[in-house]
Amino acid sequence: MEKIKVKICSGTSCFVMGAAAIQALEFTPPEDIADKIEIVESRCLNLCHNAENKHNHGPFVMVNDELIEEATYEAVVNKIREILKNNCEA
Amino acid sequence: MSSSLFIEVSKEQRQKHGEDCFGDTVYIQKIPEEQRIISVLSDGLGSGVKANILSSMTTRMAMKFMESNVELLRSSEIMMDALPICQVRKISYATFSIVDSELEGKTRIIEMDNPPFIFIRDGKEMNIKSREISSPKWKERTINVSQVTTQPEDRIILMSDGVSQAGLGNPKYPLGWQRQGCISFILKQIRKNPYISAYDLAHAVVKEALTKEVDEQAGDDISCVVIYFRKPRKLLVLTGPPFDEDKDREIAELVSLYDGKTAICGGTTANIIERELCLKCEIDKTSFDENIPMASTMEGIDLVTEGILTLTEVYRMLKEGIDKNKNNAAVRLANLLLDSDKIDFVVGTKINIAHQDPNLPMELEIRRNIVKKIFRLLQDKYFKEISVRYV
Numbered sequence: 001m002e003k004i005k006v007k008i009c010s011g012t013s014c015f016v017m018g019a020a021a022i023q024a025l026e027f028t029p030p031e032d033i034a035d036k037i038e039i040v041e042s043r044c045l046n047l048c049h050n051a052e053n054k055h056n057h058g059p060f061v062m063v064n065d066e067l068i069e070e071a072t073y074e075a076v077v078n079k080i081r082e083i084l085k086n087n088c089e090a
Numbered sequence: 091m092s093s094s095l096f097i098e099v100s101k102e103q104r105q106k107h108g109e110d111c112f113g114d115t116v117y118i119q120k121i122p123e124e125q126r127i128i129s130v131l132s133d134g135l136g137s138g139v140k141a142n143i144l145s146s147m148t149t150r151m152a153m154k155f156m157e158s159n160v161e162l163l164r165s166s167e168i169m170m171d172a173l174p175i176c177q178v179r180k181i182s183y184a185t186f187s188i189v190d191s192e193l194e195g196k197t198r199i200i201e202m203d204n205p206p207f208i209f210i211r212d213g214k215e216m217n218i219k220s221r222e223i224s225s226p227k228w229k230e231r232t233i234n235v236s237q238v239t240t241q242p243e244d245r246i247i248l249m250s251d252g253v254s255q256a257g258l259g260n261p262k263y264p265l266g267w268q269r270q271g272c273i274s275f276i277l278k279q280i281r282k283n284p285y286i287s288a289y290d291l292a293h294a295v296v297k298e299a300l301t302k303e304v305d306e307q308a309g310d311d312i313s314c315v316v317i318y319f320r321k322p323r324k325l326l327v328l329t330g331p332p333f334d335e336d337k338d339r340e341i342a343e344l345v346s347l348y349d350g351k352t353a354i355c356g357g358t359t360a361n362i363i364e365r366e367l368c369l370k371c372e373i374d375k376t377s378f379d380e381n382i383p384m385a386s387t388m389e390g391i392d393l394v395t396e397g398i399l400t401l402t403e404v405y406r407m408l409k410e411g412i413d414k415n416k417n418n419a420a421v422r423l424a425n426l427l428l429d430s431d432k433i434d435f436v437v438g439t440k441i442n443i444a445h446q447d448p449n450l451p452m453e454l455e456i457r458r459n460i461v462k463k464i465f466r467l468l469q470d471k472y473f474k475e476i477s478v479r480y481v
Contacts, residue, residue, distance in 0.1 A: 010357070010373070010383045010384060011357040011358075011383075012357070012383070012396055012397055012398050012399055012442070012454065013442070013444045013445055013447070013450060013454070015383045015396065015399060016399065016450055016451055016452050017451065019383075020380050020381070020383075023378070023384075026375065026378075027378070041373035041375070041384065042373075043357035043360050043361065043371070043373070043383075043386060043394075043396070044357030044358050046358065046361070048442070048444030049442065049444065058444070
């Protein structure tokens with residue numbers, strides 16, 4: 001099965017908004033998803049530049065094609081589990 | 091200073107254990123218009139505040155006289171008059187070593203009562219002839235003057251007697267480390283790393299001297315100054331996207347054509363270079379740190395880092411000292427800066443609006459300001475040659 005791609009923005013504002021904590025997925029992922037994800041680090045996804053975003057909605061994380069705004073470690077892990085569950089059901 | 095020679099001067103000091111301030115004083119000054127660097131080391135009698143005042147006075151006087159090219163004997167007499175011999179201990183109140191280096195190659199060394207300077211060329215210690223001069227007024231105090239024409243890769247090392255006598259009182263080193271022990275150590279360091287910077291060598295000498303002491307506590311003030319003559323090492327630091335996007339191509343070409351090392355600081359900046367030069371850039375996970383975004387690797391580029399947070403941390407470390415136990419992007423950038431002599435900053439002035447969001451948990455500096463702080467520090471504290479261009 002293809003691994004789930006998790007792209008974490010580590011640009012300046014995402015980093016200070018908490019991207020560093022999400023990067024822990026790379027080094028100590030929960031056991032149930034450890035071998036099912038592939039972490040793709042990104043220097044900057046350029047999403048904070050979007051002027052329509054009145055406030056910064058970082059940190060930004062892409063799980064496959066889905067964008068998570070104001071991401072947290074838990075939110076990303078939950079999203080991964082949800083996709084895995086959907087994949088199983090399908 | 092545009093000559094082909096660069097002089098890196100660095101010092102490291104430890105005060106005598108239990109004292110609040112250094113009894114030795116080191117004062118280094120660059121005179122750009124004359125292409126000279128003058129370094130003075132003075133050891134004040136005793137330790138603590140009294141010694142500090144004596145050695146500070148001596149270095150300031152010596153620097154003033156050297157800068158204004160006052161005749162040597164005349165200036166020495168004035169200094170000896172001001173700092174007479176201690177009536178009780180019959181030794182000078184303060185010693186001094188002065189190294190007056192010109193970029194053209196001529197270097198004069200003037201010494202009174204400090205351990206003689208060490209001169210290293212081609213990995214060996216070289217004895218430089220000196221002549222003694224003494225003033226009719228102060229016959230018992232002699233000054234040694236040496237002159238040498240320096241070449242790239244020469245090094246001059248000055249030390250206070252706290253280095254040569256380190257370990258005195260420790261049964262393992264009844265006579266202390268001694269100058270010869272120090273020379274052997276320095277030669278070993280240079281054999282290990284022929285291009286060791288003045289900064290690293292000065293730190294290594296002081297660290298080694300401390301290992302000779304009982305409980306690694308300095309028994310006297312310990313100071314080491316290293317003057318390293320070398321061909322300049324150039325570094326280009328590119329940080330920030332240009333104000334005008336039309337300049338993306340131009341700055342990418344600057345990077346690809348630069349005749350030295352290159353560092354890119356900023357995610358968007360790295361994205362521009364990656365796009366324009368069709369280079370592959372990958373995050374380097376060995377640089378993980380909770381507080382500093384990871385570095386990346388890009389072919390042909392020596393270092394790629396995030397921008398503001400890394401630069402802010404670099405500024406802090408340049409002020410307070412580099413954390414040797416870490417290997418994050420900021421430590422790598424600080425080391426790269428210190429290992430370079432001529433640093434060209436190219437600063438993109440486009441402001442990332444997201445960084446100004448008051449909801450961010452911390453204040454982010456404006457790029458232009460943090461770079462300004464860094465380059466002033468590099469100029470004033472580390473004597474680097476800096477150029478800055480805003481795009």
